[in-house]
Amino acid sequence: MSKIMEWVDERLPVTELLKSQATEYPTPKNLNYWWNFGSLALLVLIIMIATGLFLAMHYKADANQSFDVVEHIMRDVNFGWLLRYAHANGASFFFLVVYVHILRGMYYGSYRKPREILWWFGIIIFFMMMGTAFMGYVLPWGQMSYWGAAVITNLMSAIPVIGEELVIWIWGGFSVGDPTLNRFFALHFLLPLVIFGVVILHLWALHAVHSNNPDGIDVHDEKDTLPFHPYYTVKDLYGYGVFMIVFCVFVFYAPNFFLEPDNYIPANPMQTPAHIVPEWYFLPFYAILRSIDFLGSFSKLAGVLAMVGAIMILFILPFLDRSPVRSFRYRPLSRQLFWIFVVDCVVLGWVGYNPADAAIFNGALPLIVVGRTCTAIYFGYFFVLWAITAFDIEKHQPVPKSI
Amino acid sequence: MNCKEVVGFRSVVKRAGRVVRSAAAIMVATATLATVLVSGDVQASSGVAIPPKQPWSFLGVFGQFDQAALKRGAQVAAQSCMACHSIKYIKFDQLRQLGFSELEVKALAEGAGRTKKDAMISSMDPVAAKESFGVVPPDLSLITKARKGYEDYVYGILTGYATESDMALANRVMADGQVTAEEAKEVASALLLDAHHPDKMAESLKRLIGGENFNRYFPGNFFAMPQPLMDGAVAYTDGTENSKVQLSRDVVTFLAWAAEPTQMERKALGIKVILYLVVLTIMLYAVKRRLWAKVH
Numbered sequence: 001m002s003k004i005m006e007w008v009d010e011r012l013p014v015t016e017l018l019k020s021q022a023t024e025y026p027t028p029k030n031l032n033y034w035w036n037f038g039s040l041a042l043l044v045l046i047i048m049i050a051t052g053l054f055l056a057m058h059y060k061a062d063a064n065q066s067f068d069v070v071e072h073i074m075r076d077v078n079f080g081w082l083l084r085y086a087h088a089n090g091a092s093f094f095f096l097v098v099y100v101h102i103l104r105g106m107y108y109g110s111y112r113k114p115r116e117i118l119w120w121f122g123i124i125i126f127f128m129m130m131g132t133a134f135m136g137y138v139l140p141w142g143q144m145s146y147w148g149a150a151v152i153t154n155l156m157s158a159i160p161v162i163g164e165e166l167v168i169w170i171w172g173g174f175s176v177g178d179p180t181l182n183r184f185f186a187l188h189f190l191l192p193l194v195i196f197g198v199v200i201l202h203l204w205a206l207h208a209v210h211s212n213n214p215d216g217i218d219v220h221d222e223k224d225t226l227p228f229h230p231y232y233t234v235k236d237l238y239g240y241g242v243f244m245i246v247f248c249v250f251v252f253y254a255p256n257f258f259l260e261p262d263n264y265i266p267a268n269p270m271q272t273p274a275h276i277v278p279e280w281y282f283l284p285f286y287a288i289l290r291s292i293d294f295l296g297s298f299s300k301l302a303g304v305l306a307m308v309g310a311i312m313i314l315f316i317l318p319f320l321d322r323s324p325v326r327s328f329r330y331r332p333l334s335r336q337l338f339w340i341f342v343v344d345c346v347v348l349g350w351v352g353y354n355p356a357d358a359a360i361f362n363g364a365l366p367l368i369v370v371g372r373t374c375t376a377i378y379f380g381y382f383f384v385l386w387a388i389t390a391f392d393i394e395k396h397q398p399v400p401k402s403i
Numbered sequence: 404m405n406c407k408e409v410v411g412f413r414s415v416v417k418r419a420g421r422v423v424r425s426a427a428a429i430m431v432a433t434a435t436l437a438t439v440l441v442s443g444d445v446q447a448s449s450g451v452a453i454p455p456k457q458p459w460s461f462l463g464v465f466g467q468f469d470q471a472a473l474k475r476g477a478q479v480a481a482q483s484c485m486a487c488h489s490i491k492y493i494k495f496d497q498l499r500q501l502g503f504s505e506l507e508v509k510a511l512a513e514g515a516g517r518t519k520k521d522a523m524i525s526s527m528d529p530v531a532a533k534e535s536f537g538v539v540p541p542d543l544s545l546i547t548k549a550r551k552g553y554e555d556y557v558y559g560i561l562t563g564y565a566t567e568s569d570m571a572l573a574n575r576v577m578a579d580g581q582v583t584a585e586e587a588k589e590v591a592s593a594l595l596l597d598a599h600h601p602d603k604m605a606e607s608l609k610r611l612i613g614g615e616n617f618n619r620y621f622p623g624n625f626f627a628m629p630q631p632l633m634d635g636a637v638a639y640t641d642g643t644e645n646s647k648v649q650l651s652r653d654v655v656t657f658l659a660w661a662a663e664p665t666q667m668e669r670k671a672l673g674i675k676v677i678l679y680l681v682v683l684t685i686m687l688y689a690v691k692r693r694l695w696a697k698v699h
Contacts (some may be wrong), residue, residue: 029698071492071544074663081665082672230694238691241684245677252673253464256548264549265541274622 021207026225027232028213030403034108035211036239037101043240044094045199049192051087059139061185063178066141067266085255091133092258093247095281098126106317107338109326110212116318118205123314125198130282130311132191135184137279142263147276149184150176155289158301175269215400216327224403275355283352284345285310288378290356291371306375313382320382322389325396333394334385341381348374452595454552454559454620457652461659462554464670468660471641473501476657479637479650481511481523484543487532487628490523492544493661500664501657536627547655547662552620554659559620561651564630565611569593573608581605595619 009015058077060069073080102122105111111119138149153170157163172179210219219225226232250257258280262273278286285307292303328335351371359366388394461468477498480490495512496519499505505519512519516526529539550556565573572593576586582601591598594617596607607624611617615625632650639645643653660666 075492075665081663081669085669226698231698234687234691234694238684238687241680241687245680245684248673248677248680252669252676255669261549261551261553264545 023227023229025207025228026210026219026222027228028211028219028403029224029226029231030213030215031211031232032214033239034100034104034214036236037097037104039236040097040239040243041094041101042199043243044090044097045192045196047086048090048094049196051083051090052189052192055083055087056189059185061139061182063141063181063267066139066181070140082251085251089247089250089255089258091136092279092281093243093250094129095133097243098129099281102126102314103342105212106341107328107335108212108214109216109321109323109328111318112212112216112321112326113318114209115205115212118202118209119318120315121198121202121205123311125195125202127311128191128195128198132188132195133279133281135188135191138181138184139188140263141181141267143265143267143271143273144260144263144276146176146267146269147273148278149180151276152278153180155300155304158304160301177269212326213403214327214329215403216325216329217399217401217403219403221402277353280349280353283350284348284378285352287348287352287371288375290352291368291375293368294372310378313379317382320386320389322386323394323396325399327399330397330399331394332397333388337381337385337388340377344374344377344381348378451622452619454555454563456555457558459554459656459659461656461666464674466670468667469656470502471643472653472656473660474503475639475641475643476653476655476660477501477503478511478639479632479654480543480657480661481515482637483631483650484654485515485523485525487525487527487536487540488543489525489540490543490658490661492542493523493664495519495521495523497664501660538627540628543658543661545662547659554655556620557658558651558655560618560628561632561655562648563618563620565594565617565619570611573611577605577608577612582608596624 005015055073058069058073058080060066062069070084073084075081077083105119105122134148134152138145153167153176156170157167159166168174170180171177172183213219260277277283288310289303289307292306293299295302323331323334325331328338347370351367351374354367356368357366360370460466460472481495484490495508495515495517498508498511503511508519512521515523517524525540527540532539547554547557552559572590576582576590582590582605584601587598587601587604590596590604590608594607596604596619598604607617610625616627616629617624618626632647632654634647635645636647637645637650643649663669
């Protein structure tokens with residue numbers, strides 16, 4: 001065995017790579033359980049690609065057949081129900097895990113110098129995940145698939161000059177239809193592989209600058225690190241176990257929890273559902289889109305810009321945060337802002353879930369007002385974070401010299 | 404206790420304090436949010452009556468189908484629902500999984516104008532259906548998964564039509580052509596209509612008296628389907644009382660099976676998978692604890 005490895009290593013240094021990048025890869029010893037979510041995201045990506053591959057073997061993209069084919073998978077394919085439910089719930093869990101992963105990065109300042117490129121790759125992955133999830137949701141060709149696709153693709157028409165033409169080009173016709181379904185399937189198959197590629201870049205960037213840690217300080221002393229194996233391999237595996245238990249509870253006992261009942265009705269271009277809602281993971285952004293309704297004919301374009309901007313602003317976050325300290329653990333003001341931001345995102349999601357014309361407190365407070373306020377708070381987070389750090393308003397607490 | 408231990412202890416206390424504080428903050432935020440969400444009572448465009456929850460035996464981790472109810476429900480579906488609705492993802496032959504003999508399946512299929520190898524497709528022509536009802540009756544294969552409220556909603560629809568006493572109430576209230584505030588309350592509690600809008604209520608009562616299909620659980624209350632199940636509509640052979648409520652309960656049980664015939668297989672596998680994962684995770688945690696015990 002060792003002779004074979006020697007032969008290989010002379011030609012391709014596999015052992016050395018494994019040693020330096022995996023087994024002996026130095027990792028800060030104080031990482032808490034929030035650091036498990038990166039490896040969890042990789043696990044879900046693998047589950048999605050594996051189940052998706054087998055689903056693709058049985059699926060047909062055809063406006064007249066797709067709905068029936070999904071039911072054929074559910075009923076006639078051996079363990080087809082397991083593949084489909086794991087894949088459908090996997091999408092929700094992917095976003096859940098990635099949202100925690102992003103928020104962990106925001107709390108502990110993982111986007112700060114020298115990890116900007118690492119952070120950008122992460123946002124690119126997130127953005128591509130949204131596209132992939134959106135197109136995947138169209139494939140069962142239920143009512144929500146169809147009308148969700150119609151609403152979201154229609155947003156492109158807000159782009160000046162080329163918008164209308166662009167939408168027709170994306171549809172492959174004058175409405176969402178069979179050509180749309182086919183191209184979405186092709187792209188839904190391709191994009192996860194591109195995501196996988198960017199994940200490798202994300203890991204490369206991580207291994208170039210190494211992990212941040214809860215104290216947000218640079219690690220100089222070797223005593224502050226542990227070899228990745230066995231310490232973090234076992235910790236990640238334990239995390240995998242806990243995650244899989246929760247995931248399986250949903251897959252086996254509440255598989256339709258995240259799904260809209262309307263998507264079990266075949267797509268019908270002649271009948272608009274009473275209430276079109278995107279999947280939960282898009283709801284905060286959907287609420288931001290709808291909250292810009294006060295600019296007359298510019299509302300649609302402004303809403304789309306706000307929605308895209310809500311993600312794009314993450315790209316400049318590394319330059320907005322000017323604090324000398326990375327981790328919010330030692331930044332009392334930033335910490336409070338952070339939790340306001342988190343609650344704000346949840347409220348935005350709730351606003352996005354409800355009909356646009358809804359109101360609370362016996363009609364005294366229209367939800368659109370809540371939506372606008374929360375949108376302002378969302379963007380306000382980035383502005384205030386910049387302001388309190390750029391003008392030294394925040395007095396940070398003493399930061400430890402070493403872990 | 405040496406100095407190092409004291410420091411270690413302090414940092415543990417500090418860390419615990421931090422965890423407790425952030426946990427408390429999250430809990431307070433969640434609680435506030437939940438209060439707003441629950442008490443806030445979001446008002447959409449129209450108030451819709453929510454069908455009450457029924458004690459279905461097949462729900463939950465250990466829930467199982469009542470086999471006798473499944474068989475009776477299949478009979479109701481074949482002899483009553485299939486007059487208009489198809490259940491296209493189920494073949495008559497598949498009903499043998501529910502305990503029917505080959506001869507019984509054959510009889511059910513022939514009763515519906517099909518053979519036992521056919522899917523449960525209604526013999527009503529969709530074009531003719533559209534002409535007489537204005538809509539093509541929806542396929543029922545997925546009906547318990549395709550409506551908010553699931554099984555409870557379908558049961559609510561089957562049992563939610565206006566009864567004779569409801570009709571009497573409507574006639575009495577509308578005798579003078581209008582709905583008073585006092586009457587509005589009475590109608591609201593009987594027909595689950597919104598008491599805040601007496602005008603709308605009067606409109607609904609007029610349509611009800613006029614013979615339109617009123618259902619208290621259908622969003623908008625009026626729709627194309629006349630009351631499908633009455634007391635005694637289907638003759639049971641196992642001695643069970645064939646009341647409207649019993650027929651509805653049985654056919655919803657059958658439709659819940661038809662919506663996902665693999666669901667019991669799923670639940671049985673789930674227990675094994677999750678138990679395995681729990682044992683594995685406990686062991687992984689033990690290994691993790693042991694390895695990390697050396698790290699300070």
